Amino acid sequence: GAVVSQHPSWVICKSGTSVKIECRSLDFQATTMFWYRQFPKQSLMLMATSNEGSKATYEQGVEKDKFLINHASLTLSTLTVTSAHPEDSSFYICSARPPAPGTSNQPQHFGDGTRLSIL
Amino acid sequence: QKEVEQNSGPLSVPEGAIASLNCTYSDRVSQSFFWYRQYSGKSPELIMSIYSNGDKEDGRFTAQLNKASQYVSLLIRDSQPSDSATYLCAVNMDSNYQLIWGAGTKLIIKP
Numbered sequence: 001g002a003v004v005s006q007h008p009s010w011v012i013c014k015s016g017t018s019v020k021i022e023c024r025s026l027d028f029q030a031t032t033m034f035w036y037r038q039f040p041k042q043s044l045m046l047m048a049t050s051n052e053g054s055k056a057t058y059e060q061g062v063e064k065d066k067f068l069i070n071h072a073s074l075t076l077s078t079l080t081v082t083s084a085h086p087e088d089s090s091f092y093i094c095s096a097r098p099p100a101p102g103t104s105n106q107p108q109h110f111g112d113g114t115r116l117s118i119l
Numbered sequence: 120q121k122e123v124e125q126n127s128g129p130l131s132v133p134e135g136a137i138a139s140l141n142c143t144y145s146d147r148v149s150q151s152f153f154w155y156r157q158y159s160g161k162s163p164e165l166i167m168s169i170y171s172n173g174d175k176e177d178g179r180f181t182a183q184l185n186k187a188s189q190y191v192s193l194l195i196r197d198s199q200p201s202d203s204a205t206y207l208c209a210v211n212m213d214s215n216y217q218l219i220w221g222a223g224t225k226l227i228i229k230p
Contacts, residue, residue, distance in 0.1 A: 006162075032216055043222045044163070044207070093162045097216055105170055107153045108209075108218060113162040 003027050004096050006111025014119055015086060021079045021114045023094030029074035030096035034108060035067075038091045050077040084118045091115050121146050121212050125221035134230050138195040142208030142221055145189070151211040152184055154193045156204045157223065163207055167193060198228045 003026040011019050023033055033050040048069055049057040056069035066088075068080040077096075081088055092115075095108035122145040132138040140154075151170055155163035167182040169175045169191065175182045181194040191210075195202055208221040 034217070044220050046217065046220075049217060091160075105151050105168075106216075107151075107165050107168050109165065110155075110162040115160075 001027055002096075002098055002109040004094065004109045004111040006094050006114055008114060009112060010115050010117075012117045012119065013084065016083055017118075019081045019084055019116060021081075021092055021094070021116075023077045023079070023096065023111050025075045025096040025098075025109075028096075028098045030077075031074060031099060032097055033071060033077040034095045034097075035069060035077075035079050036093045036095065038093060038113075040091075044093070047079075052077075081116065084116070086118045089116055089118045121219050123208055123210050123219045123221040125206075125208050125224050127222055128225040129227050130224055131227045131229055132198050134198060134200060134228055136198055138198045138202065138226055138228070140193040140195075140206050140208075140224050140226065142191045142193075142210075143189055144191070144208075144210045144212070144219070146210070146212040146219075147186075147189060149186075149189075149210045149212045152182070152191045153209040153211075153218065154180075154182060154191075155207040155209060157207055158204045166206075195226075200228045200230055202226060203228045 005024045031052045035047045050071040052071045058064045071077040093113040095110045100106040124143045154167045157163045169182040169184045179196045183192045205223040207223045209218040
């Protein structure tokens with residue numbers, strides 16, 4: 001149980017292109033999903049918390065107009081990197097947390113990640 | 120500032136020995152603690168979760184929690200080369216379900 005699917009796995013595109021990454025919870029409904037970025041040999045960095053039916057909460061230093069997050073259903077969140085540039089090249093990973101109202105006991109389950117390369 | 124601290128390693132352990140990974144956290148009211156394994160180039164994978172003081176065992180893995188000392192550890196018995204990875208400690212410190220992540224400990228199991 002608690003399977004999270006992320007697509008695509010790899011993206012290579014030209015500078016200035018916008019790229020959309022999808023994150024789906026396959027066997028549970030996720031009111032909250034998370035988007036992370038990880039540069040080589042560095043720690044996971046939380047970019048934003050995606051809330052179904054409302055605006056995402058962005059971490060300090062993350063440009064919300066650059067990284068558009070939409071969480072239109074209980075099983076799908078999307079991250080769009082707008083006008084991507086080489087410095088946006090990174091490993092983007094989503095996670096979702098099965099519902100457990102009133103508790104923090106449910107872990108986050110991760111998608112396989114998307115490796116984004118901007119030429 | 121809420122923090123989770125791990126020794127970055129690398130921690131080198133002979134095959135068949137016990138690997139011991141440690142993590143400390145700053146917020147005394149933390150309730151949920153997780154260990155994830157991340158292979159190079161892959162996303163994190165949940166290994167263990169622990170919520171109460173004491174030990175929790177799952178196969179070759181044992182998680183240990185000491186809330187008084189704000190300390191959580193992961194023991195891997197009969198270490199295998201396939202256990203070589205970075206192990207991430209994550210702690211839930213408040214009610215917004217975000218996890219505070221340690222930087223990870225790189226574990227190398229030598230055949």
